[in-house]
Each structure stands twice: as C-alpha cells, then as structure tokens.
Amino acid sequence: MKLLARLSPLALGLTTAVHAFSFDLDVLGRAPSYTDLVSFDNYSLSLLGQRLFLHSGEFHTYRLPVPDLWPDILQKVKAAGFNSLSIYTHMGSINPAPGVIDFDGYRALKPLYEAAKEAGIWLVMRPGPYINAEISAGGLAHWLTSEVAGTLRTNATDFHDSWVPYIQGFIDETAPYQITEGGPVIAVQIDNEYSQKLGAEFFQELIDYYHASDIVVPLTYNDPGQNKNFINGTGAVDLYGIDYYPQLFDCSNPYDWKPLRSNYLQYHLEANPSQPHYSPEFQGGAFDAWGPTAPGYDSCATLTGPDFMDVFYKHMWASNAKLMSYYMIYGGTSWGAMPFPGVYTSYDYGATISENRVLRNKYGELKRQGFFIRSSPDFYKTQWLGDTLNGLKVGAPEDTFVTHLLNPDTQAGFYILRHNDSASRDNVDVPITIQTSAGPIDTSIVLDGRQSKIILADYKFGASSSILYSTAQVYFAGVIDDRDVILLYGDEGQDVEFAIDLVGENNAEVPEGVSITEGNTTVVSVSTTTGLLTIHDSDAQLVLFADTETATGFFAPTIPDATADFGNFWSYGTNNTVLVGGGPYLVRTASIDGETLVLTGDLNTSTTATIIAPASVQAVKWNGVDLEVSASNVSSKGALQAALPFAGLSEQISLPTLGGWKYRDSLPEITTGYDDSAWTIANKTQTNIPQKPLYGDGRVLYGCDYGFCENIVLWRGHFNSTGEQKSVNLSINGGQAYAATVWLNDVFLNTSYGNSTNNRNPIEERDLVFNFPEGALVDGDNVITVVQDNMGLNETNGGNPNSSKGPRGIRGFQLDSGNFSDWKVQGKVGGYTDFPDKKRGVMNEGGLFGERAGWHLPGYDTSEWEERDLSQGLAEGKAGVGFFVTTFDLDIPEGVDAPISLTFEEELGAAYRVYLFVNGWMMGKRVANLGPQYKFPVHEGILDYHGTNTVAVALWAMEDEEVSPTLALTLDAVFEGGVGEITIDNPQWEATGREVE
Numbered sequence: 001m002k003l004l005a006r007l008s009p010l011a012l013g014l015t016t017a018v019h020a021f022s023f024d025l026d027v028l029g030r031a032p033s034y035t036d037l038v039s040f041d042n043y044s045l046s047l048l049g050q051r052l053f054l055h056s057g058e059f060h061t062y063r064l065p066v067p068d069l070w071p072d073i074l075q076k077v078k079a080a081g082f083n084s085l086s087i088y089t090h091m092g093s094i095n096p097a098p099g100v101i102d103f104d105g106y107r108a109l110k111p112l113y114e115a116a117k118e119a120g121i122w123l124v125m126r127p128g129p130y131i132n133a134e135i136s137a138g139g140l141a142h143w144l145t146s147e148v149a150g151t152l153r154t155n156a157t158d159f160h161d162s163w164v165p166y167i168q169g170f171i172d173e174t175a176p177y178q179i180t181e182g183g184p185v186i187a188v189q190i191d192n193e194y195s196q197k198l199g200a201e202f203f204q205e206l207i208d209y210y211h212a213s214d215i216v217v218p219l220t221y222n223d224p225g226q227n228k229n230f231i232n233g234t235g236a237v238d239l240y241g242i243d244y245y246p247q248l249f250d251c252s253n254p255y256d257w258k259p260l261r262s263n264y265l266q267y268h269l270e271a272n273p274s275q276p277h278y279s280p281e282f283q284g285g286a287f288d289a290w291g292p293t294a295p296g297y298d299s300c301a302t303l304t305g306p307d308f309m310d311v312f313y314k315h316m317w318a319s320n321a322k323l324m325s326y327y328m329i330y331g332g333t334s335w336g337a338m339p340f341p342g343v344y345t346s347y348d349y350g351a352t353i354s355e356n357r358v359l360r361n362k363y364g365e366l367k368r369q370g371f372f373i374r375s376s377p378d379f380y381k382t383q384w385l386g387d388t389l390n391g392l393k394v395g396a397p398e399d400t401f402v403t404h405l406l407n408p409d410t411q412a413g414f415y416i417l418r419h420n421d422s423a424s425r426d427n428v429d430v431p432i433t434i435q436t437s438a439g440p441i442d443t444s445i446v447l448d449g450r451q452s453k454i455i456l457a458d459y460k461f462g463a464s465s466s467i468l469y470s471t472a473q474v475y476f477a478g479v480i481d482d483r484d485v486i487l488l489y490g491d492e493g494q495d496v497e498f499a500i501d502l503v504g505e506n507n508a509e510v511p512e513g514v515s516i517t518e519g520n521t522t523v524v525s526v527s528t529t530t531g532l533l534t535i536h537d538s539d540a541q542l543v544l545f546a547d548t549e550t551a552t553g554f555f556a557p558t559i560p561d562a563t564a565d566f567g568n569f570w571s572y573g574t575n576n577t578v579l580v581g582g583g584p585y586l587v588r589t590a591s592i593d594g595e596t597l598v599l600t601g602d603l604n605t606s607t608t609a610t611i612i613a614p615a616s617v618q619a620v621k622w623n624g625v626d627l628e629v630s631a632s633n634v635s636s637k638g639a640l641q642a643a644l645p646f647a648g649l650s651e652q653i654s655l656p657t658l659g660g661w662k663y664r665d666s667l668p669e670i671t672t673g674y675d676d677s678a679w680t681i682a683n684k685t686q687t688n689i690p691q692k693p694l695y696g697d698g699r700v701l702y703g704c705d706y707g708f709c710e711n712i713v714l715w716r717g718h719f720n721s722t723g724e725q726k727s728v729n730l731s732i733n734g735g736q737a738y739a740a741t742v743w744l745n746d747v748f749l750n751t752s753y754g755n756s757t758n759n760r761n762p763i764e765e766r767d768l769v770f771n772f773p774e775g776a777l778v779d780g781d782n783v784i785t786v787v788q789d790n791m792g793l794n795e796t797n798g799g800n801p802n803s804s805k806g807p808r809g810i811r812g813f814q815l816d817s818g819n820f821s822d823w824k825v826q827g828k829v830g831g832y833t834d835f836p837d838k839k840r841g842v843m844n845e846g847g848l849f850g851e852r853a854g855w856h857l858p859g860y861d862t863s864e865w866e867e868r869d870l871s872q873g874l875a876e877g878k879a880g881v882g883f884f885v886t887t888f889d890l891d892i893p894e895g896v897d898a899p900i901s902l903t904f905e906e907e908l909g910a911a912y913r914v915y916l917f918v919n920g921w922m923m924g925k926r927v928a929n930l931g932p933q934y935k936f937p938v939h940e941g942i943l944d945y946h947g948t949n950t951v952a953v954a955l956w957a958m959e960d961e962e963v964s965p966t967l968a969l970t971l972d973a974v975f976e977g978g979v980g981e982i983t984i985d986n987p988q989w990e991a992t993g994r995e996v997e
C-alpha cells in the first residue's frame, strides 16, 4: 500500500474535486521519508494536492469509554461542516505497566480510525507521550513516574526506554490508517507544550523514531505560548503550531471578557513565515476546579459561547490562520483515576458538545463557521493586506477593527470586521469602502455588540457564480443538481445588500422586504425580514436568503461517493450535498438511492423540513421511515417539504427510583485482629521520586513505589505499645483536594484534608499531629490505618518535567514515643502489573476492601448483605467506609438517545466522598464537602438501556458525623434517532477472576 504515497491525486481517482490546485511535489522540502500527499506552504495545508482549511476540534476517545458512541461525536462534528478532529491518546491507559501495550476497548484506535474514514473526518493524532490535558501526570503512564530514575521528558535513557513500546504500539495501530493508505490520519504531533531548552533531545529522539518507522505524515507541535519552540534546530518539527486560551480558565464571571491580543499574525510572521498559521488548540471551553466556589461548566460554556466564538475565532481567521482546532469540541468524562488534581470527574469543558453529547447553543455558531469555510475554497489561500490598526484605510470609524484578506489567484476579498474593543456591546452601522473588480464600493454593515462579520468581494460560488460584494453572510454555497446554490443570511432587523450576477430565467417573485436593482450586476437589498426567502430561482442558480436563526437550522450533509477513495471526505471524494432545514435537531448522514433521499438524524420535536435536493429526488426516508413529502415553494425544482414526526417516545421513558440498597462495611482493616499478612510490606528506602521522605526512619511510603499508583491506597503502620504513646505525626501527600482519614486501631483520629484547587491556597500535602484519645491504645500490637485518596499526579509545573513524579503517600511518620515496626500498603488488587479487570483498565479501581473483593462489579452477590438505605449513611454515624449496592432496570425505547445522569440531590457540605461505580465503572468521584460536581452523566454502553444495571456507592465518611447522601437517576434529554445500537460489554464479577475475600 505504500505505493499510494507516490501516486498523484488524479491517479487516485480524485477527479471530483472542484478546487484542484496545482500539485507541486517540491513545495515541501521535507524529509524524503514523508508522503507528498500532505503538504503545506506559507498559506495552508494541502491534502492530495488540494488546499484545505483544517477545521477541527479536540476529542479524547478515552473520555468517552464506549467506542460505539465515538461515531456520534464524529457525525456531530461533521454535521457542522467541519473536516477534522485532533486526538490525544492516553499512555496511562494504553501502557499500564512496563511492557504491557493494550489497545482493547476504550483504549483502541482502530474503531476511531474506521469511524473517521466512514464519517469523512481527517485526524491529527497527538500521542504525547506527555499530553497535559488535565489528566494525571499529563498522560504519562503512572508506573514510569516511579520506575524512571532519569528526568521525565528528557533524553534520559530510562525515560527513552519507557516511551518506546507505547509509541511503537501507536505507530503499529496508526500507520495503516494514514492518508497514504486511504486512511484519515494526516499528521502526528510530537509530545505537547514544552520548551526546546528542556526537551530538544527528547523531541529529536521522538522525531528520529518516527522517521525510522512507517509514519510518513508530517510531524507537528503545539507551543504553549509565543515562545518559538521547535521551529528550528534540534527537535524541530515539520509544522509548528501554537495554542491560545484568551479567556484562560476561570469561568466565574462569564460575561467579562479578557481583551483580545492583536499580535497573533505578527507573531506567526516572525516565528514561522514559510509555514501556514496553525493553532492546534484554540480555546473551545475551559476546565473547572474543585471547590464550592467553582462556577461549573455551564459558566464555561457561556464564557466561550457563540459570541466569543464569533469574535475570537474570526480574529484568528483575520490573522490568516488556516488550521484551527478547538479544544475541546467534546470534553467527556475524566472517569476513574484520570483527572489530575486540579479538576473533578466531569471534563465537560463547556464545549460545544456537552459531556452527555447534547449540542449546546454554541453548535449553531459552529455550523455557521463550518459551512462558511466549507463553502468558500477561495478563503483557503489568502494574503493579509492589512488591518485598520496597521494602516488599512477603508473609511470605517476608528472603533472598528477591519482586516482585509485577498486570494491572490482569484482576487476574492474578505473584509473581517469587529469592534476594536472586542468586548464592546455597541450597536453601530459601520460605513466602509471596499475594493472590488468593479472599483471601490461604499457600503455599510451593522455590528451589534460582540459580533464579527465578513464582507465579501468578488466571491465565487458553485461552478460559475459570483458575487461582486455582500454584506450578507454566507451560510452555504455549493452545487446541487448542476445548479449553483447559495444561502445568505443576516440578523433579523439589520439591512444587508449584495451585488450578484443572477443567471437564468427567474421563477421567483420578489419577496417582501427585498428590493432588486438591476444594473451591470444586480444589487439585492434585504431589510428586516424573517424566514427563508427565494431571491432568484432558475435552472442555473438558486439564491436564498434567511435570517440568522432560520439559516442556522440548515444542515448540508455530505453525500458520499461510494466508488471514490475518500468517498465521504468533502471536496476530496465528493462535492455532493443537499440542504435540509427547518429544524431537525441533527442530520447525521445522507445518501441518494434512486429517487429517494435517505437521511439519518435526530429529532427533539416534530418539524417540517425544507429540503433542496436534486430534482430527481421524489421521496425521503428519515431513519428508515418514509416521510410524507410535498413540493416546496422555495424553488421550482428540487425543493421538497417533508414532515419529520417526533413520536414522543419520551413519554414511554420512566426512570426508576433508586432503592432497595444493600449495605456492607468496607473497612475491616480497623477491626481488632484484621489480618494484613498478605499485604505488601512497605520497606523500601530508595525512590526515584525527587521529593524524598520528610521524616521517619528512611522508609519510603509512596504508593506508586509498591505498584499502587491510583485511587485509594490504604496504609497500616504497626507499633508496639509502650503505654506512653499519645500521638502520631503524619505528613500525608495526596495531591490537591485530597483527603486521608486516620485511625488508631478502631478509633477514628482525624482526617487530613487537602484544600480545594480554587480556594486560593492549594494544598497537596499536610503535616498533622493526630492525638490518641484516652483508651485507644491497646497492649501489644497497635495499628495506625490510613485511608488515603490519591487525586492523581501533577502536570509539568513551572518548567520542571519531574513535577509529575509525585510522592503520593505518607511523606513523614513519627510516633511521639517509640517506633513503627512494619508498614503495610494495599491498593488495587494486583497493583499496576496484575490488576484483574483488564476491560475497565488500570484507572478504574482503588484499594478499598470492597473494591479488592469486587463489590463494585455487577453480578456480585449481595443477598446476604444488610438492607440499609443510602440516605442512612454509615452505621452509627461514624467515620468509615461502607458499600451500598443496588440494581435497577432500564427499558429505554429503541431508536432513542436519552442521556441519563446519576445525581446527588442533597446540598453540599457533608464530610464524605463517594466513589460511584456504575456496572463496575468508576464514573464519578463525589466530594460532598468541596463540590462542585453533584451530577454525573453516565454514558449509554456503560449503562445498559435495555437491561439490569448495578450501581455501587463506596461511601467514605470522613468525620464522626451522620451523612445522608441521596442519589437519583435523571433524564437529561430525549432525542429520537441516535447513533444506533450500542454494545454492552460490562464484565461481571465472576468474569474478572478475582478471589472472594
């Protein structure tokens, strides 16, 4: 298959491309091991010799641990007109132990690659090994943070040896899916966000490794700031990019915008002028921290909402960026031990697609931008002719910022406007003089607050149509049934005009609110109007206008060419599309079968679709059902109306109340005579973790050094009573927002709390004296038991790559009199080398007794357990740990996508933590005294929508106080449609082969 790399696009049969640019094999000057099918110049990327605007978003498949749902995200991104996704892979899950490479289940890449090929989505893969991503250790496998003596992310030999098998595994999975093999992968990023000073050799080693491998696509990089890392010299990549998060990550005041930096283009021209302007991550949302004052993800969605996207993304367009990826487009869930200490379970991110896969209002703006870019190939190659801050004279008032971009080949011009003060809410009619092939033209355009708009000059669309200028915005342009079709739009209440060559005999009447002045070119003025208007309707051309909302209701699904390579990749394998408007929530796929337009998609209400399709289309099928179809008056040909019926299946959904809880104590470790002889003895005196023990007797009590790197770890320190001991001093390190509860024998001493990350005073470790109450000491052997939550490992902090090596555990231990004999440690069964649950993986479990016994797994027999309601909390209102388990049945109708959450209903404040297991998967960590998360979306596929489900709540009460959690199932939304059948694969307790306790 390597042969493909040497073939030209024509030889590949890519003759359907309308905008084939000349294919110059010398354009690149890159290493000979690379394919020419991916190339770039100073303007843009080209694939198969054809330019594209890489229009992308970030998606982490491991944060949606149900591979059958991945096509849902891909289809939603594709349906917005986007053409690409950017994907971090997670070393921590894929390479859980030295020498173990596991691409099964949610760790797999193949299903993603197949789904991307199917959906027609290009992929930029970002395997790290370091990815940052608000994930523990920035994605590095936990074992290497303790096993590698050398500095992480350097050329230290043992660090090198630690990433090779993982990167090789990634290469083996990925190489067959590169574009050269007919696959979707077009680039691979080297590591992530680093400094060349620290990591030049490490980067070079990665690059050399790829060069010697079957990877033939370009290597890219994501710089954390305007630092010019890895552009030249050792470790330099092929294509440099930079990430921008202009609103940063505090969503508390979502309407207060930070100012827009105006030097993006200038920096690019200084840094890498011979390359296209690439932002591998531009802010698509924000992460949120632990703590009662954390604003939650809806605030992040507001902060980065449609107005932000409009103003800031188009500012990047104005800075001539031609590769943009929005981080995140779907955030998902940092389930199990995934999060780094700074974030909680939800990684919703306020992204366009929410954690439960529902489309936020941001999706409308995504579509407007996606379809404009898809419709406008002239925009893929533009020169920056100036902006009003740098001397561009367009006659606009001073408080308006205008940039002029021009396609040097076609002379298409793009004037991008916004207020100078990006946060301004002023509503102004901006006069402007633009340059066209017919000379300068005076016009005006309304900027109503936080908006950005584009005035077009000499804009070509379809096969041969042209617009001389337009203050109306382009939603869609293309060819349908050999006819040039354009859908323009404007905000309700704002006047717009466009000058267009109208072609062919018009069948439409002039709509109300529209005036058409014939001349050399015809000028169409539209004032204050709503709905969809037909401006011109001939055999050669269909010109439509709509208000913004109506336009945004349209989808333009790709109609794949089943016979072509890249048959579903827009403008590579096909240029065929139809317009489907009028309010379907989502149009996923389209094809034409004889006279029938076959659509799949989702509805959340009944609606009537307006369809513009080839005239041969007489019938429409929606999700397999024939629709009632009639002619539409939008056009004299190829326009249909189809009733999309919402069956109201939501009425058939009733979620059960969670009840019938069974209870069992999960802390036998504090009972007299508990036998810990099978536990690991913690007697190491050496560690590779740079933060050494603070005090004690030289023993290192760091969980990861004993194979227990994630989730809850238990420690037992034995000492002989002298009769004198009154206290123990413990310095406990759990990462920010941790907790550790300490007992002497069966007597609760206290809990050590790490503060919340947004409490201004982050604490990852505390040194406390735990006093022994009268009578707690017994004769002979005494045991200090510590239940400790490990919140994950840090990302690279303050330029120190070794900051991901964390001393999670007990950094200091000292009795006020006498010494400890044995220290014992227990984490997940088998540690990272031998954990039994290969399906759910190394991130899922911790070391609680109930987890070790498998009580969290479906199928565990709880019939002998005590009946006790969750709201009764632990017995006697004591500090401790108990498991509550129940089952419930779901009977969700087929053909429905109905996201469900598990929601804690009581107020924040009580001192408890919950590890929430659903069918064995740890889908949430509830920290009731910190918050903010109380609602935990659980994906279909983890939940069985047509069967019995098990929920297990590991409840850890951290004080001698009553706690009273209440948990309910909540239905978040109901869509008729969905991605299709979801496989359920939740191994039962018996199948994990673990022993009974």
Ligand code: GAL
Binding pocket: 131, 132, 133, 134, 192, 193, 222, 224, 243, 281, 287, 327
């Ligand atoms: C970027 C980084 C991402 C993620 C993001 C914040 O700088 O590359 O991995 O951490 O910040 O969400």
